[in-house]
Amino acid sequence: MHFYKLLILVLAVAVSSARAELPDYQAFTAQGTHLLLWVSSERGRAEPEVQAAQKLATQGVEVWSLDPLYAYFLPQLSRSMDAISQQDMADWLRSALASGKRVSVLAVSRAAVPVLRAAALLEPAQRRQIGVVLMYPNLYTVAEPLAAPDYLDLGPLKGLRVRILQPRRSAATPWLPGLVEHLKVYGATVESVVLENVREGYWARETPTEFEIAEGRRMDGLLLREMKALGQK
Amino acid sequence: MTKLVVTLALALFLMPGAYAAGFEAREPALAPILNARDLSGTSRSLADYRGKVVLLNFWASWCPPCLREMPSMERLRVKMAGRPLEIVALASAEGPNDVKAFLSKMKLGFPILLDTDGSNTKRWKVFALPTSFLLDVKGRVRYVLTGPTEWDEGEALKIIESMLEEPSDQPK
Numbered sequence: 001m002h003f004y005k006l007l008i009l010v011l012a013v014a015v016s017s018a019r020a021e022l023p024d025y026q027a028f029t030a031q032g033t034h035l036l037l038w039v040s041s042e043r044g045r046a047e048p049e050v051q052a053a054q055k056l057a058t059q060g061v062e063v064w065s066l067d068p069l070y071a072y073f074l075p076q077l078s079r080s081m082d083a084i085s086q087q088d089m090a091d092w093l094r095s096a097l098a099s100g101k102r103v104s105v106l107a108v109s110r111a112a113v114p115v116l117r118a119a120a121l122l123e124p125a126q127r128r129q130i131g132v133v134l135m136y137p138n139l140y141t142v143a144e145p146l147a148a149p150d151y152l153d154l155g156p157l158k159g160l161r162v163r164i165l166q167p168r169r170s171a172a173t174p175w176l177p178g179l180v181e182h183l184k185v186y187g188a189t190v191e192s193v194v195l196e197n198v199r200e201g202y203w204a205r206e207t208p209t210e211f212e213i214a215e216g217r218r219m220d221g222l223l224l225r226e227m228k229a230l231g232q233k
Numbered sequence: 234m235t236k237l238v239v240t241l242a243l244a245l246f247l248m249p250g251a252y253a254a255g256f257e258a259r260e261p262a263l264a265p266i267l268n269a270r271d272l273s274g275t276s277r278s279l280a281d282y283r284g285k286v287v288l289l290n291f292w293a294s295w296c297p298p299c300l301r302e303m304p305s306m307e308r309l310r311v312k313m314a315g316r317p318l319e320i321v322a323l324a325s326a327e328g329p330n331d332v333k334a335f336l337s338k339m340k341l342g343f344p345i346l347l348d349t350d351g352s353n354t355k356r357w358k359v360f361a362l363p364t365s366f367l368l369d370v371k372g373r374v375r376y377v378l379t380g381p382t383e384w385d386e387g388e389a390l391k392i393i394e395s396m397l398e399e400p401s402d403q404p405k
Contacts, residue, residue: 143360145377146265169295171362174326174351199295207297 032060035101041109046204055220078110089118112137120155128159131230158187269346287368294335302381326351
């Protein structure tokens with residue numbers, strides 16, 4: 001049974017990769033010189049993300065919002081992100097660069113995987129033009145109790161500027177230094193910031209704290225600061 | 234059409250067993266060092282619980298699934314009173330103020346330890362909360378559970394009972 005599942009998967013991926021295409025995304029157009037590619041997590045695009053994108057657009061930052069698992073009709077599992085076409089994503093990044101705007105990318109949780117792998121497919125000169133914000137990235141291959149963490153292969157990231165935003169209230173926070181080192185191994189320039197008093201996906205929690213609600217409403221400001229820190233603003 | 238084929242194939246491939254819940258039996262192996270302080274500031278280690286079966290639970294006050302299973306741990310403590318079982322809850326990478334604020338709302342009779350700098354969390358390689366370890370009387374890890382459970386019933390209770398019945402001088 002496992003053999004047939006694998007066969008179907010291989011065939012499907014082969015058919016898919018035979019013709020690269022841009023993923024379907026939602027654009028929040030703006031006249032300014034900055035473009036933010038916002039890639040939602042495996043939990044999908046939440047309403048506060050749409051509101052933040054709208055606010056950014058009113059401040060001159062165009063936003064292309066991509067919900068990858070919805071765009072590719074994939075199950076809402078973190079591992080589904082690993083199956084997103086890297087070629088499609090790389091073409092999407094090139095298309096953003098072709099706009100002539102300064103391009104930043106925000107990837108949430110496991111969405112960091114297709115984004116980083118796509119960045120690895122870019123020419124080094126293109127990679128240097130992009131700034132990436134990773135919100136609590138999940139790059140594990142295996143994370144079993146009592147065993148050292150193992151991270152995914154990503155490909156060359158030399159020249160890529162990365163900032164990691166890590167909520168303090170996350171099981172991943174103690175592991176942040178190892179994650180930073182892993183990205184550096186691939187050549188990325190990495191800085192990290194811990195977001196105090198919030199949890200992963202704080203803008204879309206079922207039972208958010210008052211502080212998380214307030215921070216969720218201020219995401220546009222957070223991202224403007226991050227784009228500036230990346231040298232993109 | 235292509236996307237539909239990919240979707241169906243991936244759903245088939247990814248879904249079964251992707252999140253198989255339950256206890257994971259481990260080959261008995263000596264537990265990592267536990268070096269933490271309780272809420273009174275007293276230093277604690279596994280040596281304090283030698284000769285007992287230990288349920289070591291990594292949790293955080295901001296973690297809803299952790300809080301959901303806490304009442305069942307307290308019920309287990311009451312149910313097992315007088316028997317050689319110690320329940321120890323280690324607050325992962327969290328300061329005393331948040332933990333004390335939580336404990337003011339939920340009364341728990343088992344020891345709560347602090348891992349403010351996350352060093353125990355890293356030593357035990359805990360990547361998700363809650364994560365629990367069941368240690369036998371010789372201080373060896375025997376079972377691991379990632380995620381919450383009802384500790385005073387079902388599989389959890391059965392495993393704990395079986396560990397309590399093991400001869401202390403001749404473990405499996």
